Amino acid sequence: MDESIFQIPGMHGVAQTVLIICLVASLGLAVGRVRIRGMEIGIGGVLFAGILFGHFGASLEAGASEFIREFGLILFVYTIGIQVGPGFFSALKKSGLTLNLLAAGIVVLGVLVTIGLYAATDLPLPAALGLFSGAVTNTPSLGAAQEMLKQMGADAATSELPGLGYAVAYPFGIAGILIAMLLVRAVLRIGIQNEAAAFERQQRADTTPIQAVSVEVRNTNIDGLTVRELPGLAELKIVISRIYHQGEVRVAHPEARVTVGDVLLLVGPPARINKMKLILGEESKVNPAAASSDLRWERLVVTNTEVLGKEIPALDLLRAHNVVVSRVTRAGVELVPAAPLRLQFGDILSVIGTAEDIQHAAGVIGNEEKRLRQAQVLPIFLGIALGVALGSLPLSLPGMPAALKLGLAGGPLIAAIVLARLGHVGRLVWFMPPAANHVLREIGIVLFLSVVGLRSGVHFVETLVEGDGLLWILYGAVITLLPLLVFGFLARVVFRLNYLTVCGLLAGSMTDPPALAFANNLSTSEAPALAYATVYPLVMFLRILAPQVMVLLLWSGGG
Numbered sequence: 001m002d003e004s005i006f007q008i009p010g011m012h013g014v015a016q017t018v019l020i021i022c023l024v025a026s027l028g029l030a031v032g033r034v035r036i037r038g039m040e041i042g043i044g045g046v047l048f049a050g051i052l053f054g055h056f057g058a059s060l061e062a063g064a065s066e067f068i069r070e071f072g073l074i075l076f077v078y079t080i081g082i083q084v085g086p087g088f089f090s091a092l093k094k095s096g097l098t099l100n101l102l103a104a105g106i107v108v109l110g111v112l113v114t115i116g117l118y119a120a121t122d123l124p125l126p127a128a129l130g131l132f133s134g135a136v137t138n139t140p141s142l143g144a145a146q147e148m149l150k151q152m153g154a155d156a157a158t159s160e161l162p163g164l165g166y167a168v169a170y171p172f173g174i175a176g177i178l179i180a181m182l183l184v185r186a187v188l189r190i191g192i193q194n195e196a197a198a199f200e201r202q203q204r205a206d207t208t209p210i211q212a213v214s215v216e217v218r219n220t221n222i223d224g225l226t227v228r229e230l231p232g233l234a235e236l237k238i239v240i241s242r243i244y245h246q247g248e249v250r251v252a253h254p255e256a257r258v259t260v261g262d263v264l265l266l267v268g269p270p271a272r273i274n275k276m277k278l279i280l281g282e283e284s285k286v287n288p289a290a291a292s293s294d295l296r297w298e299r300l301v302v303t304n305t306e307v308l309g310k311e312i313p314a315l316d317l318l319r320a321h322n323v324v325v326s327r328v329t330r331a332g333v334e335l336v337p338a339a340p341l342r343l344q345f346g347d348i349l350s351v352i353g354t355a356e357d358i359q360h361a362a363g364v365i366g367n368e369e370k371r372l373r374q375a376q377v378l379p380i381f382l383g384i385a386l387g388v389a390l391g392s393l394p395l396s397l398p399g400m401p402a403a404l405k406l407g408l409a410g411g412p413l414i415a416a417i418v419l420a421r422l423g424h425v426g427r428l429v430w431f432m433p434p435a436a437n438h439v440l441r442e443i444g445i446v447l448f449l450s451v452v453g454l455r456s457g458v459h460f461v462e463t464l465v466e467g468d469g470l471l472w473i474l475y476g477a478v479i480t481l482l483p484l485l486v487f488g489f490l491a492r493v494v495f496r497l498n499y500l501t502v503c504g505l506l507a508g509s510m511t512d513p514p515a516l517a518f519a520n521n522l523s524t525s526e527a528p529a530l531a532y533a534t535v536y537p538l539v540m541f542l543r544i545l546a547p548q549v550m551v552l553l554l555w556s557g558g559g
Helices: 013-032 044-055 062-120 125-135 139-151 156-187 192-206 270-280 317-321 355-365 369-373 377-391 407-422 434-458 460-465 469-494 499-509 513-522 527-554
Strands: 211-217 239-245 248-251 263-268 281-283 296-301 324-330 333-335 348-353
Touching: 013 044, 013 062, 013 434, 044 156, 044 434, 044 460, 062 125, 062 377, 062 407, 062 434, 062 469, 062 499, 062 513, 062 527, 125 139, 125 156, 125 469, 125 527, 139 156, 139 527, 156 434, 156 460, 156 469, 156 499, 156 513, 192 499, 192 527, 211 270, 239 324, 263 270, 270 281, 296 355, 317 324, 317 355, 348 355, 377 407, 407 527, 434 460, 434 513, 460 469, 469 499, 499 513, 499 527, 513 527
Parallel strands: none
Antiparallel strands: 211 263, 211 281, 239 248, 239 263, 296 348, 324 333, 324 348
16 A cells, blocks of 8 residues: 555644554554453554554654654653562562573573574574564564674674564564463463452562550569560560550550550561560450540651651651651551661551641641652653663673663663662652553553554565565564463462463563563553563563574574
8 A cells, every 4th residue: 555645745744653653552552452252452452553554554754763662662661660669679589589580491492492493494593583582572682683793794684684583573472472371371270360369468478467456564573664664665666556544545655654454555566566465464355546535546648758768766756746656558568667667758657646746747747648649750750861871881791792781671670660669869759659650651652562563564464475474473483482381381380470470470581561561451460560570680681692692602604
């Protein structure tokens, strides 16, 4: 079809580019919602819509398409990093080693399969490198292969072969990851809702629960001591939120005297409370929280940038405002308000005090819930800038002829994870409301996939029907599916990983944002994103390194 079909009289440049991108996105998102036997391709529909438009002549200016594609990818990985950053390092300690070993296994098996196809067929090495990069949907890998071939003296025609192999293998590379996820799910008869619930239960089990227990003082050795002087209280990091003394409920000031017969409301992990009971006395049926008094229990949200990074004792709320902080809730997890816990934006403090005292404490904490719904734009752009700079730093390794780089995907992701984990730097807060995060993430992946589809669609059919195009697609499918299926079933059956975590592992092992978007659409659980971010840095490094190693091992001057 003639390219003029997509050329509207009087419209060109930016207007034409925006029109085509919006049409591709609209059609793709509509197609992605079509359900067939209860399944839908979701965000992947944008890729196939782009291929369709590209085949029929739609195109973008080279500079514009490059910017849109890369900026869309940056937005997507940056928002993913902000989402998973607070829990990333704890996840790395618990399951990171297993996940990264499995992801590395997927990369290594993919390399072995590529080498095997090259050795067993007449597939040129440059084309094999392109198939490897496209089959695993990794553009930096393609760039590394082309650069390495140039350094080894390959001519211009040879250096273009990886790009052709990449274009042929890329569409199935994305579809193949989804197929692998669906096959693991279908063969093992996995229920998504059950997996999401199991992941949440495991998250709660990995986090020490906080309880409130009433304990009556029976130990005469501590009769008359102040709260500050109670043995074990500081060491066990237990909080006394209320004291029930002779029918009166009062705040547990550090200077308050404790006498035999008082009932203390202890807040902390069950195991530590049990140790404290051995010191104080025995559990009581009297609940100071339910006794009639002027004291109230409220929840205050941390929004004042002046208190970020401070420990709760440093705020001196008890002495200055007669208010006790009994617990801190962060990302749905309850924590004991003791050192070394430092406040982050969005933390929720459970406080006890009179209405007037709590109001004064709220002024210190902030307690402006509307700020939780407002995205702070300055930190977003600053974080992206830092990520781009990080991705541009060369990483020199012994024996490698060219420096490696994390690129525009790896740099922003790692920067976002670190910044989200820090929470804030001075008054700059790296907190993004979930709604804003979701919108930016979806816009980013739609822009990225639109351009990829448009570019792939130009020569897609031509490559299929001429030469070895269909055979190359078959080779690419093998490179995609075999490692994913082997390690997908291994992760689930042998290592007993949650299916949503397996989906994130598979997407991360291919550094494939569309696959992660598909996995995220399966449920509201953050399991896929967390697994994706856990393995992504190592995998990106290996994906960039792999084609260079293959060239060093196999290049003979003619491919």
